[in-house]
Amino acid sequence: MENDSLIDISDVCEQFDISSRTLRFYEEKGLIQSERAKDSKRRKYNESQIEQIKNVLVLRSMGLSVKAIQDYLAGNVQLKEIVNLKRAEINASISTELRESRLLNNAYAAIEDGESIFNLDAKLQKENATGIKQISRRCSEFILNNELDNLYSHFSRQMKEYMPPDSFAKVWEDTILGGGSFVEFGKTVHDFEYQNIVYQYMIFQKMTLRIKYVFHGDIIHGLWLQYCESE
Numbered sequence: 001m002e003n004d005s006l007i008d009i010s011d012v013c014e015q016f017d018i019s020s021r022t023l024r025f026y027e028e029k030g031l032i033q034s035e036r037a038k039d040s041k042r043r044k045y046n047e048s049q050i051e052q053i054k055n056v057l058v059l060r061s062m063g064l065s066v067k068a069i070q071d072y073l074a075g076n077v078q079l080k081e082i083v084n085l086k087r088a089e090i091n092a093s094i095s096t097e098l099r100e101s102r103l104l105n106n107a108y109a110a111i112e113d114g115e116s117i118f119n120l121d122a123k124l125q126k127e128n129a130t131g132i133k134q135i136s137r138r139c140s141e142f143i144l145n146n147e148l149d150n151l152y153s154h155f156s157r158q159m160k161e162y163m164p165p166d167s168f169a170k171v172w173e174d175t176i177l178g179g180g181s182f183v184e185f186g187k188t189v190h191d192f193e194y195q196n197i198v199y200q201y202m203i204f205q206k207m208t209l210r211i212k213y214v215f216h217g218d219i220i221h222g223l224w225l226q227y228c229e230s231e
Helices: 009-016 020-028 047-061 066-073 079-112 120-144 148-152 157-162 165-175
Strands: 182-190 197-204 208-216 219-228
Touching (some): 020 047, 066 079, 079 208, 120 182, 120 208, 120 219, 148 165
Antiparallel strands (some): 182 197
8 A cells, every 4th residue: 555545643633633642552452553664653544444443432432441342353242242231331320320319319308307318228229129029010910911012111122122022922822821821920029139130920720930020220121931830
């Protein structure tokens, strides 16, 4: 490639509004490459290298770490995977901040009323636990009655993509119909270790079905159906 088709590092920095130090750092980490003539230490970039710089900057703007981008470029992980992991991290952070904000608002109100603030967290946990148990029971009724539109309104976007209605309809046919006549709903209980996991038991004529719900906030991010001998 002719040298006059290369763009100098100063022009690239101006184009992307970044420092030369940033470009050198990314090159040291193997995220980008540059061209340098034997008689010059100045970095220059061809068209494909500039495109790579743009791609790296887009990923960094999403908060992806250098390590995550390295793994992606090395082919160790899929782009969808690293984006989804970062999204889950951000969502968890947002959920935590919203919870803390709610606690602070309640604490301030309690102080204004001359009340103790030290039982607020336990109160919120109890409210949240009750809420997702109610959602679990309601969604179990939707599953029993094959009301998939209502069920899917409680699913995360990722869950909807992972288990589209056609696939779930097949699971419903194999699992619900395979249990025989429905008798009654059993217990709705939290997982012993993880409070965001709820088990709903459904008693059928032939056996008991256990539905496992995994929540993020009040949205379902995971769902499994399995037969078991008892509650």
